[in-house]
Amino acid sequence: MTRQMTGAKMVVQALRDQGVDVVFGYPGGAVLPIYDEVFQQNDIRHILVRHEQGAVHAAEGYARATGKPGVVLVTSGPGATNAVTGLTDALMDSIPIVVLTGQVPTFMIGSDAFQEADTVGITRPCTKHNWLVKDTAKLSTVIHEAFHVATAGRPGPVLIDIPKDVQFASAEYTPPQKVRVSHYQPQVKGDMEAITELVAALETAKRPVFYTGGGVINSGPAASQLLRELVEATGIPITSTLMGLGAYPASGQHWLGMLGMHGLYEANMAMHDCDLMINVGARFDDRITGRLDAFSPGSVKAHIDIDPSSINKVIKADIPIVGDVAHVLEDLLKVWKSRGRKVNREALAKWSAKIDTWRKVDCLAFKQTGRVIKPQHALTRLEALTKKYDRYICTEVGQHQMWAAQYLTFEDPNRWMTSGGLGTMGYGFPASIGAQMAHPESLVINVAGEASWLMNMQEMGTAVQFRLPVKQFILNNERLGMVRQWQELLHGERYSHSWSEALPDFVKLAEAFGAKGIKCDDAADLDDAIMEMINHDGPVIFDCLVEKHENCFPMIPSGKAHNEMLMGEASTKDAIGSKGAVMV
Amino acid sequence: MSALQIKKGSNKHSAYNLRPTFSDVEESHTLAVIVDNEAGVLARVIGLFSGRGYNIDSLTVAEIDHEGHRSRITIVTTGTPQVIEQIKTQLGRIVPVHEVHDLTVEGRAVERELALLKVVGKGDKRVEALRLADIFRANVVDSTLDSFVFEITGTSAKIDAFADLMHPLGLSDIARTGVAALSRGV
Numbered sequence: 001m002t003r004q005m006t007g008a009k010m011v012v013q014a015l016r017d018q019g020v021d022v023v024f025g026y027p028g029g030a031v032l033p034i035y036d037e038v039f040q041q042n043d044i045r046h047i048l049v050r051h052e053q054g055a056v057h058a059a060e061g062y063a064r065a066t067g068k069p070g071v072v073l074v075t076s077g078p079g080a081t082n083a084v085t086g087l088t089d090a091l092m093d094s095i096p097i098v099v100l101t102g103q104v105p106t107f108m109i110g111s112d113a114f115q116e117a118d119t120v121g122i123t124r125p126c127t128k129h130n131w132l133v134k135d136t137a138k139l140s141t142v143i144h145e146a147f148h149v150a151t152a153g154r155p156g157p158v159l160i161d162i163p164k165d166v167q168f169a170s171a172e173y174t175p176p177q178k179v180r181v182s183h184y185q186p187q188v189k190g191d192m193e194a195i196t197e198l199v200a201a202l203e204t205a206k207r208p209v210f211y212t213g214g215g216v217i218n219s220g221p222a223a224s225q226l227l228r229e230l231v232e233a234t235g236i237p238i239t240s241t242l243m244g245l246g247a248y249p250a251s252g253q254h255w256l257g258m259l260g261m262h263g264l265y266e267a268n269m270a271m272h273d274c275d276l277m278i279n280v281g282a283r284f285d286d287r288i289t290g291r292l293d294a295f296s297p298g299s300v301k302a303h304i305d306i307d308p309s310s311i312n313k314v315i316k317a318d319i320p321i322v323g324d325v326a327h328v329l330e331d332l333l334k335v336w337k338s339r340g341r342k343v344n345r346e347a348l349a350k351w352s353a354k355i356d357t358w359r360k361v362d363c364l365a366f367k368q369t370g371r372v373i374k375p376q377h378a379l380t381r382l383e384a385l386t387k388k389y390d391r392y393i394c395t396e397v398g399q400h401q402m403w404a405a406q407y408l409t410f411e412d413p414n415r416w417m418t419s420g421g422l423g424t425m426g427y428g429f430p431a432s433i434g435a436q437m438a439h440p441e442s443l444v445i446n447v448a449g450e451a452s453w454l455m456n457m458q459e460m461g462t463a464v465q466f467r468l469p470v471k472q473f474i475l476n477n478e479r480l481g482m483v484r485q486w487q488e489l490l491h492g493e494r495y496s497h498s499w500s501e502a503l504p505d506f507v508k509l510a511e512a513f514g515a516k517g518i519k520c521d522d523a524a525d526l527d528d529a530i531m532e533m534i535n536h537d538g539p540v541i542f543d544c545l546v547e548k549h550e551n552c553f554p555m556i557p558s559g560k561a562h563n564e565m566l567m568g569e570a571s572t573k574d575a576i577g578s579k580g581a582v583m584v
Numbered sequence: 585m586s587a588l589q590i591k592k593g594s595n596k597h598s599a600y601n602l603r604p605t606f607s608d609v610e611e612s613h614t615l616a617v618i619v620d621n622e623a624g625v626l627a628r629v630i631g632l633f634s635g636r637g638y639n640i641d642s643l644t645v646a647e648i649d650h651e652g653h654r655s656r657i658t659i660v661t662t663g664t665p666q667v668i669e670q671i672k673t674q675l676g677r678i679v680p681v682h683e684v685h686d687l688t689v690e691g692r693a694v695e696r697e698l699a700l701l702k703v704v705g706k707g708d709k710r711v712e713a714l715r716l717a718d719i720f721r722a723n724v725v726d727s728t729l730d731s732f733v734f735e736i737t738g739t740s741a742k743i744d745a746f747a748d749l750m751h752p753l754g755l756s757d758i759a760r761t762g763v764a765a766l767s768r769g770v
Binding site: 120121124125128129132149153154183184307308309311312313 | 623624627628631635666669670673674676677678679680682
């Protein structure tokens, strides 16, 4: 059966066939035919954002909360350029999203037409792949291919630019099952010889550690399950990057907490002193490694990654394994079991005792005294009061993000949405909208700083319009906290433009949007205020006024090694040398 | 060296230079990249090089399979072994890239470049230019009373040598194709 239809209808049909139920978007001249088709159907829900950047972050939040690709529909020119930050964010964090942009008609391309931009040119370096479709006959196959590319191998954002005349013209629709198999088929099975080598190393290691990342989450629930099985069976301690939180439960007995620049003392010390490091789906980011020539000097490093270019990029891998985490862990477990489930129990017990001495340092300790709320205290209370809920957490970027990673706990994957690689302020609010769309009945909280939150505050309109009860938990220190912290440590306490005057009254702001605002500036009222936020059936802006000059610790200063952490205010003087100061 | 570890005189002001390399020795490699001949594919490849701060010493591209719409891109690049490895794996993950061959590693390759040189002169210089062209097996493809256009094929080094000799004899213009390369044997 051949089916003739317009390009615009094809878009909607292809999305339907790809199992898409939500699209985040914003209309404009060059996508009107597609919007006309969106109007005439009920299978796909369209969420009208207030800015195209918000649409992409919302799609990212949706993708990370579900494991399915997020879909965005925006217009040409400014619609496409506004999407660029979101695309780059998704590329850095390996989030599968499909962005459809309108384009001026093919016969006007290159004429500097109204709302024309070289969208594929601009987005080439910030997508995994992109297409300009000039022929309606090819449109449906390109869309199906785009979903394949976005989700296969290391996931990432893709973009399809569709000129308006292509949307109007008719051609035959090709369903997904009839699309010829793409040559893009990344390797998912790991090399058995390398896996066996890793098992042998694991059997004898005296001080092994798992260093896991976002690749475990991206690989799907099976990967997290296998990782848990492997950790429980071997008793090897495990730490994770910011991106990988939730793959192994925070309540698990072998959990060390997050590692890296603001990671936990025990996690970073274990990384520094280990003799076998098993990197599972992480990429030795500079936030993790600190000073490279002093990074875990005495360890054999195994690296499991689906992207061959991640291996040996920064750190030389002694045992490189290219493959999908779930596939590799499954084989790893099989081989380990078949060889008699051996580990060096005696050495592991000593290692565990050593780690316990690091744990006793209690690096996250803080003192809440008086009525001024410490941000750490605010998050400790948020954790205590929301832990029993079916909970999804998003964050913006900055100090609050690191505190959220330190003080909140995650028991399952896909529960934690934060901008890791790109560090995009303004990510969290739209991402919370995407997560709430995916899980309408769950408690979705965006832990924010007031400065980040203001970057995409217009999305409050989206939350109210679509009755998305997202909770905006703003730790308000009236500062760009992380910038201020670096200026204190690096620039002689000259706080150049890290202080925002004329902040809005967040309660009135909420009310202006038709939402609820709660303000809390007294530690004694905090619990009641948080419960009021949770119990309100609708979006809430929670303005939590916190201690203004609190710094985020522990901290590995830039240019330093894992065992040179700053633990608190007393240790900060002259901590960063000139060589460290050039790094970000 | 500065704190950024950028070597003096280097034109690579990239943050990637912050990384310690596993070996400091820079090598020249010839890569053959087989790609779908579709719009923008060359931009993807050269964008990768400029975006990540890699060198391109020579680049040639042409469609080699008109029915299958495949092009062959030959790139001569220099870098430490680690950078060369990165270039290859980064090229490999571009969606329309089908194959990446490191001809330098895969065995000695035949590498050839074609150049056209215009030499303007009269009298002895003109005779000498013609004589040298004969030694280098360059062909005259255009001639006027006071100019020649020579066509020469060979390794890049041979063309460099020929151009150096033509310089005092009135070399006015030169056009070079860049390297085309194939591995030897089967």
